[in-house]
Amino acid sequence: MKFIHFADAHLDSPFRGLSFLPSKAFNQIYQAADQSLTKIVDLALKENVDLVLIAGDTFDSNHPSPRSQLFFAKEIKRLTDAQIQVVMIFGNHDHMKMTDLLVAPSPYFKLLGNNEEVESAHFTSKNGFNYQVNGFSYLNNHITEDKMSEFPQNGEDYTFGIMHAQEKTTTASQNVYAPFSVSEIKALNYDYFALGHIHLRQTLSEKPWIVYPGNIQGRHINEMGAKGCYLGEINEQTKQTELTFYSTSPIIWQEVSVTLDQKLSKNDLQDKIVKNLDNIKQSTYFSLRVIGAQYLTEEEMDLVQDTDFWRSISMQLAFDSQLVDVRLESNNQLRLNDSDQEAFERAENEIFTLDELKKISKDWANKSQLTESLVQNPDFLAEVKELAKVKMASKLKGISDETETN
Structure with a gap:
């Protein structure tokens, strides 16, 4: 049996901060997620897979545009027409009602776990291999409770789990995406647990498989490298599974x-x-x-x-x-004389603190919601701090050069 696991397509993602690009380049990146999804469907058809698992956040919003809904429905129909079973869940971005999805009804399409209730679905592959998929969909953008106790234990059939979720952290306020621990998933003794939500591709466990495929198209510089999906191949005699990553992002x-x-x-x-x-x-x-x-x-x-x-x-x-x-x-x-180096270090300690930068930028922050959010963003403030250090070092370098030439 073969299957594909992908997540976080984020169709209709706005790609903020790239409006300066020429129209050709802007259109290229705007269409990139669609093209990546099409390549994933192409791969499923080429490999004649039995199952496609979609682990949430297919859309970037719970009110996706008609364009993205129709595009997604067309790609799903390519799979169901080929009698490839599709099992999908909603994530925290596309928390929707099942009736809001435009995918045509088909025995080969299953939206799992409506109303945030863990649901089990049983299937048989073309070769007569029995398997089940257990999971749930988001109906709200946050799920604070641990859902793992609602998952049934593994039975005789090959068992998939599917969930859009994040590992528990020590900060309670961050545990709002169906928090779980790896030990809880392992205790279920499933054969493969398909995760979504984290955009970095990573394997939390190999025995059993607990896998984040990452998103299918990077949207900014913090989402670097190849993006795509996993192709899994199950030995139907031993139930051993081999995974191969396929890059599909244009x-x-x-x-x-x-x-x-x-x-x-x-x-x-x-x-x-x-x-x-x-x-x-x-x-x-x-x-x-x-x-x-x-x-x-x-x-x-x-x-x-x-x-x-x-x-x-x-x-x-x-x-x-x-x-x-x-x-x-x-x-x-940069080599400064002792007095300049001392002044530089004193300025760094007194001025280059996040609290001081916030204080300095208070008036600017009040100009709009965007500037207010930027001042609260530690990454943005760190960049401002670094640029200020660069400019100060450049000024001092110029003073140093003038002193040396005199």
Whole structure:
């Protein structure tokens, strides 16, 4: 028996922060999740699988657009027309009623666990192999209770579990996505537990299999690398399962670093950046980290952070790849005299604290909901802190150079 496990398609995801892209590139990434899903269905048909497991967050919203609903229904029909069993659950993003889904009724399509109740469904493969799938769907965007006690124990048939959930943490306020522990899942003695929700592909256990496939298309720089689905093949005699990951995402995200140890002309800087982004095998969206940014002039700093500059770099890249993010970082190689070094460290300790940055940015934060949320985002504040350090180091470097030449 063969099966496919995927999750977190997030159809209709808005891909915020990329509006500066040329229309062709913006359309490319807007369609990327759809294309990835189509490739997954193509793989299912090619491999003649018996089962497709969809572990939640197929849509980015519980009110998906007609376009994404119709597209999804068309792809599911390709599977059910081929008599491939599809078992789907809703996640915290697409918490919907079963009646809101536009998929045509079919004996080969099953939405499992409506009303957040664990449900068991029993099936037989084309070769007469019996299996069951146990799981539940979200009806609300949060589930705070541990659902594991509601799952039945493994029976004689090969048993799948399916759940859109997150491991328990020590912070109670974070346990809002059907929190579980790996030991609880292992205690059920299932053969394969198909998880969704975490966008990083990872295997929590191999005996038994407890697997997050990740999302099917990275949406930003924190979702790097190949994305896709797992193809599982079950030995029907021993019930042993082998897994193979298949990359289906048409676009991948990648972070690349460029290290500076001296001043460069603008042309040399551009050439260095293009050279470091040149090793491409498919369409790639890059985040560039410039380490040693204190060697950039003020004008060069403005240049590398300008989206027009990013577009000029992108035009030199293969596979319609794009530079979409640049971050500046000091590498602490700057040598200051003792008094300057002392002043720098004192400023860092007094000013570069998150509390102080929040205080400084208070007025700016009040301008809109977006700026308010950014000030509360520790990653954003860390980037502001790093940029301030880079600019201060650059200023001090200039003072140091002037002193040395006199």
